[in-house]
Amino acid sequence: MIQSTGASSPVSPGRARCMMTSNMCGCREGRYGCTAVSTERCSVSTGLRSWMQPKQEGEFLIRHARVAPPAKKCAFVLTRDGRPVKVQRTIFSECFYTMAMDELWKATGDPRYQREAVEMMDQIIYWVRVNPTGLGQPQLSGAPKVDSMAVPMMLLNLVDQLGQDDNKMSRKYAELGEWCSQQILKHLQRDGQLVLENVSKDGTEIPGCLGRQQNPGHALEAGWFLLRYAIRQRNPELKTHIIEKFMVQPFHSGWDNENGGIFYFQDADKFCPTQLEWDMKLWWPHSEAMIAFLMGYSETKDPNLLNLFCQVAEYTFERFPDMKHGEWYGYLNREGKVALSFKGGPFKGCFHVPRCLYMCEELLKALLVAS
The missing domain is CATH 1.50.10.10 (Glycosyltransferase)
Known part of the structure; x- marks a missing residue:
């Protein structure tokens, strides 16, 4: 879905897709993985299996979404070949990563994906309910709580x-x-x-x-x-x-x-x-x-x-x-x-x-x- 668009190759409004040069959105890739695998699970259960692309997307996420394993933060934006560009100081990229891993576990039965989902889920809970400093948000004295x-x-x-x-x-x-x-x-x-x-x-x-x-x-x-x-x-x-x-x-x-x-x-x-x-x-x-x-x-x-x-x-x-x-x-x-x-x-x-x-x-x- 990501297409590179240069200034010398204009895209007609009717066919415009993603205007992000050659970068990929890690948050969106996790969302895509969750949605696609969920649909794939439904297709398999009804005899309409058509593709296994979601597993490839999941492997891409495991290899590249985590910014610096064993750290748990996920990139919000990656280059097409998987190098991190931007990390948000929120939980949302990590949440969509968790969704994707859980759906892959349920579709494939591969316990690696469940371990990834549970480990990230527990890290998110820690950030939200115990200590948010790992998110990297500055604690500013004038910021409303x-x-x-x-x-x-x-x-x-x-x-x-x-x-x-x-x-x-x-x-x-x-x-x-x-x-x-x-x-x-x-x-x-x-x-x-x-x-x-x-x-x-x-x-x-x-x-x-x-x-x-x-x-x-x-x-x-x-x-x-x-x-x-x-x-x-x-x-x-x-x-x-x-x-x-x-x-x-x-x-x-x-x-x-x-x-x-x-x-x-x-x-x-x-x-x-x-x-x-x-x-x-x-x-x-x-x-x-x-x-x-x-x-x-x-x-x-x-x-x-x-x-x-x-x-x-x-x-x-x-x-x-x-x-x-x-x-x-x-x-x-x-x-x-x-x-x-x-x-x-x-x-x-x-x-x-x-x-x-x-x-x-x-x-x-x-x-x-x-x-």
Whole structure:
């Protein structure tokens, strides 16, 4: 998917793919590995096996993603031949590496991949819950002490990933799953009326634009992570709470009633968000919204959730896919027109779209069988 593009060889807007010279995104490669192997496992189980490329991608990650083994940090950007270019001071490249290794373990049965997944998972937990200094983030005296919803969201997704079809891993990370769910729930603020992206360490709203920041797509994605957790816990009250507070409410506040689509960022007090791209319509919030509402409908049979799924799907499939050249655009302007013509970049890769399509297809199949 990565293509080198020089100034002397312009790419037509309709065929634009990844404008990253010859570098590869390690975070995205991990996402690709997870998604591709998951799809491959499904293909094998249904007799539709077509390729084993994901294992080659996994071997590439093992050889090159870890910046300086035995250190656990993973590169965010690599050269095409695997040399590290950039390392982020977050947990996210490592999280997607863990996903890829776990899926490879489940697809191949090779214990090397499971060891890699568990070792990295335990390192991530240490960074998050014990000591973050290994991430390399400077401890600045003036920096606000906040909890971002992205961290427990990502960990809860990993708990779900590693625990699928593996009772031992489910037991190992059961306490972590409960901790993650409680950490996410504390982002529900103002008497349960909205989800804030950042809160204080004690779970209260923080002052300023950082505290007022909302990301509707993130709330919806957290919603279906939490819904899967509630399903596993057989907790109907939590299911109902999550669907209302992390799906329906964020969607109605984040939907652009004039032009359609989900805003990228919002301000809880209706001030102008500080993010320059706040009113753009991105591929991934719409992908996550479709998963959330279809999953919610499959659990409740509430027709309102099915209507919301159809509303998002209609907007999404009318605007994001390039019907002539294939793949999806990632970035639309407020009016829903293509703003950036490339199909891939440091943040848009082979993850949200195939995960959405695969999960929605599986949910729809189950609904059809049940009916």
